[in-house]
Amino acid sequence: MPRRYIVVMIVLLVVAGAGGLLVTGVCRVREAAARMMCTSHFKQWALALHNAADTFPVERNEKQVSAFLSGTIPHADLPPEQRLSWFISVLPYMEQDEVLRQINVRHGANDPSNGFLTTYRFPQLVCPASGEYDRSSREWKSTGPLAHYIGVAGVGVDAATLPLGHPKTGVFGYDRRTALPNDIPDGTSNTLLLIETSQNPKHWAFGGPATVRGFVPESAPYLGDGRPFGGWHGNHAVWSSKKSHYCIVAFADGAVHSLTNATAPEVLEALATVAGKEELPANW
Template sequence: MLVVVAALCVLTCVGLLFPAVQKVREAAARMTCQSNFKWWATILHTHADAHYRGPDAPWDDRTTVFLTGTVQNPALPPERRLSWLVEVLPYAEQGRAYNKFDLMRGADDPVNEGAASNRFRNLVCPSSGEYDHNTSRWKSPTPITHYVGVAGIGTDAAELPLKHPRAGVFGYDRRTSLKDGFPDGTSNTLLLIETANEPGHWAFGGRATVRGFEPGTAPYIGPGRPFGGFHNGGPVLVGERLHTCTVAFADTSVRSLTSATAPEVLEALATVGGREDVPPP
């Protein structure tokens, strides 16, 4: 009898300990994810500061790049161009990888195949299981990113002109200046957001690395939704579980939004010049 009681006590303790361990691991993964966002947001600022020459500088001058959704190449559709992540590699301590790219060729060009095959752990959410630290193996057959640039509102968000009220930071053929391009304020504008929804190759432009908030897909955050999907917030006894989504704002601040964040709040935060009042969460 004592043996049975002891066994039950052990099982009970294990049952109580396991959720606690999972909670600690998830908290650690969420902190790492936030650190990744801070890293890339800061790099984007460093890149933009290094290339700023004024809002009237010509497109054909490479030094006029501020924040763009793709490496500019009008001869290619956005989804075949190199991504904004390629553009900022020198500022992410990846100058050697950057130098292997031919910026005038597409991400799918054989010349860029070797450079595009690089994988970066700070582009994937630690909670995703994409990278196994124990085996040093990757789950996906191609190098992906869970972190994408925010394009604004609508299916055509990345294609909108610079001053359109639905335009966000990243667009295929527009550039956003961190100096004077944020009428809504950098602290009220989303820069980067995580997604578990069909993550794409980090070196490719288009939807792989730039996405907008499409009103028909709301609610936006949570498993199976357009954004978030990795951080489940832990078990709850009463009510619905709140899923969290890591984001970086244009002022480089990093926050966690939740599945309870109203769609109209996210849409207000997605634009650089919508001049809308941000509703309370």
């Protein structure tokens, strides 16, 4: 083979490699930016939940203490999935008082008096990595409002209906309120409050599984593409097809972290409960 052809081939290989590195670098920058924005969203909602908890205390041991609001706005005549979600309760703490004034809290999410909810969207509830919302064009891909961030109910299909004190109970229940720190003996820094999901996201204003979910052991492993939680954030490898998935979470103390799909299911189940008394491994 003539030398000039060898040189041309080498140059082409170098250019192709550089192009691949450039594309990978751009992808990484975009994913990092999306994770940062997603983390910011979680911090806003966690802070709003804490402010609401301070505003509406409950009585524990003859004392008034802060308590997270219930997973749905109470309504004895409606099942949880037809009630208004906990997001409605914290709207004032997200500077959304005007939205709250348009909502009839005495009725469910499907009630005609709350018809405007069918089209009202929150960018702060949509993961930037999902592509659902184009910030440059301000256009939406999905046909209706969605919530990629949901409250953690505990462990099991029935986690949101379990009573306080049950070892599988998490922070969010349809009709229960979790006091700080009385009802969280596992510790607020070891208890999940919010988690993101790409799995069948639903309308943010509806109660039930749309906005409150538990970790169901039969569905483990929990994090990553096609899994119950996470699924939006990935770390592209340059010379390998392997990809690590990240899942943004908020803890009951308000801290926001990224967990990876390498996090063991039993660790996530332990973090999902408020009083499971599990022993977490070091450096989980």
